[in-house]
Every structure is written in structure tokens, then in C-alpha cells.
Amino acid sequence: MKLKNSRTNFFNFKNQPDLKENFDLSSPTGTGGRHGFIRVTFIGARKHIDQYAADNDEYNKILVQILADRFVEAFAECLHEKVRKEYWGYEKNETLSNEQLIREEYKGIRPAPGYPACPDHTEKIKLFELLNVTENIGIELTESLAMNPPASVCGWYIAHPQSHYFGLxxxxxxxxxxxxxxxxxxxxxxxxxxxxxxx
Known part of the structure; x- marks a missing residue:
């Protein structure tokens, strides 16, 4: 995949609890610290959702929406595991149970713009431009920066071993x-x- 711009600055807020150092995490040069990007969508669900809506079949409409959302989220988690164990390989020997995975006991995080740790939806714009998201896989941003198709995920992979989620x-x-x-x-x-x- 070709990137439009290989140098893009992303911004976020620091975790600033009272009386603590005003700094989050940094990977010193040469340590192999990595940050990556993800975008995943479920193509084809919209036509079924629209057809069920036209047929006034609320049950199947909601069922397809839920399944599409769950498949996208599951694939994003599957990719995160492959990044940890294979692609970046910083946790090659990870053997976590499903319960441990659900509790996010792995090293690294997968935050997303618009969620509590990264509340700024406008960071999606840069992510979409950097990865040519609309051109490459067809996800579009609405005026309110929601993703269309709705069963879509975008965000960052951060491999720092001390990284963790926090609500801003x-x-x-x-x-x-x-x-x-x-x-x-x-x-x-x-x-x-x-x-x-x-x-």
C-alpha cells in the first residue's frame, strides 16, 4: 500500500493526574518502539440493512448491523494479535486465554479517535489521508466524522509495553x-x- 504522505503529526492529550509527571510514553531512538495504523470495514452489509429496512424487518436489520460491527471488531483484534506475535513480534510467545484477551492483558494498545482515551474525531481526517482509506477500502467520513459504512474501525496500534488505556x-x-x-x-x-x- 502506498502512503500519500510519509510524515504526518498526530496529536492527543496527555494523561495528567494531579502531582504526577506531565509525560506519558516515549520510545527512545533505536529501541524499536512502534506505532501503526489500522482501518477495517465490513463491505456489503449496507445493502442488506437497507433491504431489511425497506421491508420493515427491524429484527434482521438490527441483526445484520450487530453482526457486521462484531466481525469488524473481531478482525481488528485478530490483526492486533498478529501484530504483537508475528508482524512486529514483540510478544512472540504470548499465550493468553479469551478471558485474558477480553480483559486486555496483552502488551500494547489499540486506541481509536473519538473514544475516551482519544476524544478528538478530527484525527481521523489525517489517518484517512495518510492511508488513502476511501480510495483503498471505501470507508468515507461523514460531515460529523462518523465512518461510513458504520461497521468500520480506524485507530492506532501502539507497542510500548507500558501503554494502557485511560479515559481522558x-x-x-x-x-x-x-x-x-x-x-x-x-x-x-x-x-x-x-x-x-x-x-
Whole structure:
């Protein structure tokens, strides 16, 4: 797959608990720390969903939606396991049970823009541009930055062994201003996209 732009900056907020160092994780040069990207979709579900909707068959419509969502999520997890054990190979000997996988006891994380650890949906735009997502697999972003088809996943693979998920919680004005400046976006526009996490 050819990337449109091999140098793209992604932004996020730091986990800033009171009285703790104001720094998350970094991989020193030469240590093999890796960050990757994922995008997965279920192609073909939409026509069945639309047909069931036209037939007023709510049960089968919802069933197809749920199955498509679950298949996409399962495939994203399967890819994450292959990244850990084979492609990047930083956990070659991982032998976790399904219960341990569900509890996310593996090393590394798979965060996604728009979720509690990464609440900024606008990062999807850069991810889509970098990976030519619409051209390569047909996922499109709506005006509200939802993905279409809805049974789609995009995000990052982060291999750092100490990485873990955290809910960002609320941010204050100085964090918002700093973030808007780093992203070169207006404060009004950032407030619009980050309204759910503003204090």
C-alpha cells in the first residue's frame, strides 16, 4: 500500500493526574518502539440493512448491523494479535486465554479517535489521508466524522509495553488552547469537536 504522505503529526492529550509527571510514553531512538495504523470495514452489509429496512424487518436489520460491527471488531483484534506475535513480534510467545484477551492483558494498545482515551474525531481526517482509506477500502467520513459504512474501525496500534488505556476525563481551557494551537485550528472549531470533554 502506498502512503500519500510519509510524515504526518498526530496529536492527543496527555494523561495528567494531579502531582504526577506531565509525560506519558516515549520510545527512545533505536529501541524499536512502534506505532501503526489500522482501518477495517465490513463491505456489503449496507445493502442488506437497507433491504431489511425497506421491508420493515427491524429484527434482521438490527441483526445484520450487530453482526457486521462484531466481525469488524473481531478482525481488528485478530490483526492486533498478529501484530504483537508475528508482524512486529514483540510478544512472540504470548499465550493468553479469551478471558485474558477480553480483559486486555496483552502488551500494547489499540486506541481509536473519538473514544475516551482519544476524544478528538478530527484525527481521523489525517489517518484517512495518510492511508488513502476511501480510495483503498471505501470507508468515507461523514460531515460529523462518523465512518461510513458504520461497521468500520480506524485507530492506532501502539507497542510500548507500558501503554494502557485511560479515559481522558475533562480538560480545561489552557489544555484546549494549547491543543488548538498545536493542531493549527481555531479555538471555536476545537471547542465544537471537543465539547463532550470540556470543563
Amino acid at each position: 476525563g475533562k480538560i480545561d481551557k489552557d489544555q484546549l488552547e494549547d491543543y488548538a494551537e498545536r493542531k493549527e485550528m481555531s479555538l471555536d472549531e476545537m471547542e465544537r469537536w471537543l465539547r463532550p470533554v470540556l470543563e
